[in-house]
Amino acid sequence: MKIEILISEAVITPSAIAAHPEVGALAEFTGTVRGSENDQPIAALVYEAYQPMAETVMRRLLTELSTEHPCIAVRVQHRVGIIRVGETAIHIAVLAKHRAPAFALLTAFMDRLKQDVPIWKTDTVS
Amino acid sequence: MTILYFAQARRITGLPQETIAVTGPLSTYDLWDMLINRHPELATLRGSSRLARNDEFIPSDATLSPDDEIAIIPPVSGG
Numbered sequence: 001m002k003i004e005i006l007i008s009e010a011v012i013t014p015s016a017i018a019a020h021p022e023v024g025a026l027a028e029f030t031g032t033v034r035g036s037e038n039d040q041p042i043a044a045l046v047y048e049a050y051q052p053m054a055e056t057v058m059r060r061l062l063t064e065l066s067t068e069h070p071c072i073a074v075r076v077q078h079r080v081g082i083i084r085v086g087e088t089a090i091h092i093a094v095l096a097k098h099r100a101p102a103f104a105l106l107t108a109f110m111d112r113l114k115q116d117v118p119i120w121k122t123d124t125v126s
Numbered sequence: 127m128t129i130l131y132f133a134q135a136r137r138i139t140g141l142p143q144e145t146i147a148v149t150g151p152l153s154t155y156d157l158w159d160m161l162i163n164r165h166p167e168l169a170t171l172r173g174s175s176r177l178a179r180n181d182e183f184i185p186s187d188a189t190l191s192p193d194d195e196i197a198i199i200p201p202v203s204g205g
Contacts, residue, residue: 048132
């Protein structure tokens with residue numbers, strides 16, 4: 001499975017993932033910043049990453065998960081720094097032959113990311 | 127030994143990293159004791175944080191070497 005990971009302060013603009021003749025499904029997830037945190041209105045969240053480890057762990061998780069949910073390619077973009085309400089914090093695109101492994105990989109990866117990938121919401125901006 | 131601090135750990139210590147003098151192998155328990163001695167408020171993270179070395183989480187029974195670079199990983203909240 002081809003894996004692309006990008007952690008950056010740049011605004012996430014999901015670009016077209018490379019076409020592949022075997023692809024029959026493209027599953028995407030976009031995580032955005034909500035306008036409240038702990039029931040308090042906020043203007044932005046601040047994200048921080050231990051970038052080398054975050055990339056290594058994401059790659060390891062995706063490789064592990066691809067044995068159970070075989071997919072063709074996945075791209076993960078995670079933004080760090082100040083991310084304003086409504087802006088994208090994470091975007092994931094998964095290409096597979098069929099929809100089931102694409103959805104399954106996406107869901108399982110998000111669950112594992114929230115347990116094991118060293119990225120933090122460190123602060124709120126009101 | 128080099129210690130890397132992230133998120134709440136960095137906020138508590140006020141440091142992104144520091145070098146501590148270690149003369150020989152030590153346990154993760156010894157390391158936490160040393161770090162809390164330097165930064166008492168780190169005790170609040172001891173139960174919930176993990177340690178990492180070479181981009182991998184390490185088990186609590188691992189042995190650490192003086193030339194290791196150890197990251198303190200508070201509970202993560204990405205995505």
